[in-house]
Amino acid sequence: MFRFLRGALLPGAACQEANNNSSRYENLFKKLDLNEDGRVDIAELHVGLKALGIPLGRDAEEKIFKTGDSNKDGQLDFEEFMQYLKDHEKKMKLAFKSLDKNNDGKIEASEIVESLKLLGINISEQQAEKILQSIDADGTMSVDWNEWRDHFLFNPATDIEEIIRYWKHSTVLDIGDSLTIPDEFTEEEKKSGQWWRQLLSGGVAGAVSRTGTAPLDRLKVMMQVHSSKSNKMNISNGLKQMVKEGGIRSLWRGNGVNVIKIAPETAVKFWAYEQYKKLFANEDGKIGTVERFVSGSLAGATAQTSIYPMEVLKTRLAVGKTGQYSGMFDCARKILKREGLTAFYKGYVPNILGIIPYAGIDLAVYEALKTAWLDHYASDSANPGVFVLLGCGTVSSTCGQLASYPLALIRTRMQAQALLEGAPQLNMVGLFQRIIANEGILGLYRGIGPNFMKVLPAVSISYVVYEKMKQNLGIA
Template sequence: MGVHLEVYSSKSNFKNLLSGLRSLVQEGGIRSLWRGNGINVLKIAPEYAIKFSVFEQFKNFFCGVHTSPLFQERVVAGSLAVAISQTLINPMEVLKTRLTLRFTGQYKGLLDCARQILERDGTRALYRGYLPNMLGIIPYACTDLAVYELLRCLWQKSGRDTKDPSGLLSLSSVTLSTTCGQMASYPLTLVRTRMQAQDTVEGSNPTMLGVFKRILSQQGWPGLYRGMTPTLLKVLPAGGISYLVYEAMKQTLGVQVLSR
């Protein structure tokens, strides 16, 4: 739903969450609410595996296995991990965006979508939105980690143990920090989505600056945050649970890594 609001919602064609859901169901039925979910599930495994493994490797490289990394080292490690994972899975992001925004009967499936993109635009189309995606990593990583560290610091000052915080604390800290990170980088995320969907939107501009100017001229600064509500609503079930499962699997498998 967030992708539809990011691409189609404007001052002249304003859509909120409910009206967006209604239009999707009217066009393609209940199944349309899960468009693009197949490729989204497929990309999760390589995306998170690469991101988490690279993150831990860079942290160990910077400060060793038994030393707590400094904040700036965590920012660098997190940024590099996300940059590498996003570079490798960017084509899948483009396919997910196109499949999510497709109309009924437009594509026969994932392979047909990839074939049409390659035939019409070539391989470069699979990396549309790459630049704003990379630029968005820095504000996201800095904000996410800064808020997370602040919450851990407050927890420590309260006199409680930070080595093994409760699941509720972990979930709350990760959810809040991820939410703040999403808000800090959202304008670039919106531009990335518009660039990936440029074939879907008539008259869209393929350059990052062109998309920025188009949004500002047509919708003003609030336009850079169109569709943010469903994006933030999914942070709790998606981001929080993924980190809790990650920590649980580390303990189950006996993997020795540094704290976040």
């Protein structure tokens, strides 16, 4: 959307030398100062940029104001406006130089491929050419500094990692299965404290999302444990049985533990991911796609190990009858007294094994969908937009679940076996063989219906709450 900047926004001025920057800024400021009072407020910036063919969106416009409004009066005078653009151009210059590998003053497709690969993002040269086309104003299939500067003049990104952040795997999605790759933050975000605000936003979004879809989650667990060929439980009669047995409130049984475990799991996952990345980084401190995937999988396994007893408690509470447990601590005390400490790690092996197919397929499908979008639909911009990314994330997470679901079902049954009277206490292999023998392959997918039903509302709730939380914490 910035490709019109040179011709429509800065006619003549964009081609001037650096020593005429002040005149260029003044010309631009006049175009945005709609009431000609010598100041630009956020409403003028929004209307002015939209009129000039650069609709940034409210988040980006607020970020510009937050950075440029030095006296915090809610307006940008010409001095503040010029200082913001000067500082921003310096950052964009560093980003340009980081892409210009051969230092010839131009960015070409091969250099984009090489640079993104160092950041763990693999694209083809044809895809890189499409990115170039969205910036290239003179049709040379290379981008010089003037083209780069004008394209990103109002993009509030501050470095190359932020510029290509929209191609990273979305970390907003929370579908309640705790298997996603950890969040990744730039050094600037870590120093500024923005990282914990984003993690907090994601945690609150996850809590609201899980609470909103808790009835479907409990129904899934009940179908995983109790449904069989002889005891068919579908979505309708399953919900009726739960309400009849424990009332409406019973639909949320086990949700408290599911929400509480978000905070420790996120914290451990984030910490472990940083440590594993350092372990696998090369001499320059860079980490590739494979290393990032391995680091993420190991971090997920580490986090799951640390909070796994809470997974067992969640399952026992969800499957338990009304009055069987008075709460999470009562459940833990009874399990410890009757079954011992090892009971808190029943189903641990299939749970850990499920991380690899889930994460691998999730990331592979996500990359394939992004590539397809870039190949077929990218024209004026290489940015797919939030709804495309949400769509990619939803489909890829669903595919990951489909691959790992049998292991998740076996994990849940192992966690709940002690509650089933007369049921043998089988290990992972024995339980797998028993399900195949008695119920066939479909038996490994009991409960997948409500599991899929909760994906779309979970993603939608999670995204909306995440964005609202970011706004409230000042990081939108």
